[in-house]
Amino acid sequence: MHPQELVAVAPGRRLNLYCLGNGTPTVLFDAGLGDGTMGWRTVQGEIAKTTRACTYDRANYFFSDTVDRRATAQAAVDDMLALIDQARLGDRVILVGHSRGGLNVRLFTYEHSNRVAGLVLVDPTVTEKLSPATTANYVHKYENYLARGQQLENCERAAQQHALAPEGADPLKCLDDFGAQQDPDEQVLTHTIRAMETQPAYQATLFSERQNLFYPIDSDGDSTDGRSIALAEHSLGDLPLVVISADWFRSITFEGTPTAEQKTFLSWNSEQMRRIAGESTRGRFVNVPSRHYVQKERPDVVIGAIAHVIDLCRGPAQR
Template sequence: MVARSRLILVLVAGLASLAVTGCKAAAPARDPQAHPGQLVRLADGRRLNLRCSGKGGPTVLLESGFAATSLAWWKVQPKIAKTHRVCSYDRAGYGFSDEGPAPRDGAATARDLDHALRVAKIRGPFILVGHSAGGLYVRLFADRRPRDVVGMVLVDTSIEFQEQRFAAAFGAGAGSLAGIRQRAVRCLEAAERKALPSDDPALVRCTPKPRDGEAAEAADARMAEAVNPANWRTQISELDSLWASTSRAVAAGRGAYGDMPLIVLTAGDAYGDAPEPGRAMVRAFWTGLHREVAARSTRGAQRSVANASHMMMFDQPDAVVAAVAEVSAMSKVGRP
């Protein structure tokens, strides 16, 4: 019983990392966190921040995980830009993008990206890259633009109804993100009271710590986002939608992707802290879920990436870049 309880605690912590993508890695030497890229104005007046670079097709679109901005891809985007046009962006309510209307679910995210690309005149074909919760969002975008999407790379992707699937396999609470939501609620309440930053132990994690060598304007920009109630409202709405309306929309979408190139990358060390024999069980289960997604394409493949945590784009950026290159090559030669 003790071993099972410990396994569930580790699973909860691991599943939390599947969503939370706060950048713990060192910032790039010239941190673009201080300035937006291209602010694209949508029909309702809101602005989304796009960061595009490079040349060559297909255009690669990078979708970050829960609560992460475009800068989650700072190790990956420059490498892809050597051979492709590549765009990352801040979802509504994050980074330099304006807050969007609730709910901030996958359908709203895919719709915003679709509209922003049209306004910015960024045309397909597209290869979609989605990390964690972003894997669900790019699948919904692919449903909106099936003729324009020619391939996908899913980076340790979340799965529709993931909480329910883990709870059914490992017991109640195994797939819960309640702890993350509770923290976001505390941070929202403090932000609305203008009580951030705070030395209160319950609120310290609401605001970012300074990074070594970080420019003052970059630190100020990160702090400005953290003390903005819109950031926390967005996080709560996104969390509340993940295993509900977002999962329902994904499940109602395309059941198969035909022969579209699809690579699902699984982090080999995502559950490295789980006790044995539970660790092997969880890894096998997680890999199996990713194989289910890969099997939706006749040219789908699931691959485990060694020495990679859930934050694979930090740990093993070259694995992501290589998968994009492979999908791009496959998309150009057509079905074998």
């Protein structure tokens, strides 16, 4: 409900860092689109029992300072490198990324392999080329993309007009829905998080991160972040690596019958994650019945994957 360690990553700008536990290597978590340190509350404390575990808020999110820039994966990587150095998290760290954060830590690993001891990707975002020549059902997908983008742009506009409120109705669905909270501390926390999500910088960054992930910028259909990954991607040697793929339709919380389009996407998405796991000779692919937030629905799987990577990083002498 308040900042932890505010680490200067650029002149006049700080990121909020929250660390628990002791030991090496440090595990640094990066959260998904619109998320921050809260996204790892079911996992961080368990990992901190065996080593130092740190989460942080990306620029413009929650307790980190604001900056006027495009929210690209490359910008996140540059901030992450500065954070690791300035907070003295170690020469080599284990990176854990969920969704959008998964793409960020992948790019970091490709660009700064010498700084990464191990990698865990939790249902990471995989970019897809979006063009008439390469995309099946291109018009339908592009229309869906534009509709979601318009919704986020409307949220940004509403925040600029101070039309969002942490309590009461949220007709544009711009804020996290935590449901009914009975615990007084959880009620205060919910209000605090939603209040920060009403800020223009937060909503603008949410929109910008999504645009840079998915909006095509060339005739091949690459997005800004997709191109960054494509240019940087290479073999990861024997890096300890676990890729967790969420099998949404087998989750106990999934209701209804999946459409053919949903099945096709999930199959494609899972194959991309298998390919990523194969970039390391010590890569492991895990398919788990869960919705997208695996760390909330199946934290045991995420904790087990991180523990496996920690064990490989430490080697026989430290186990």
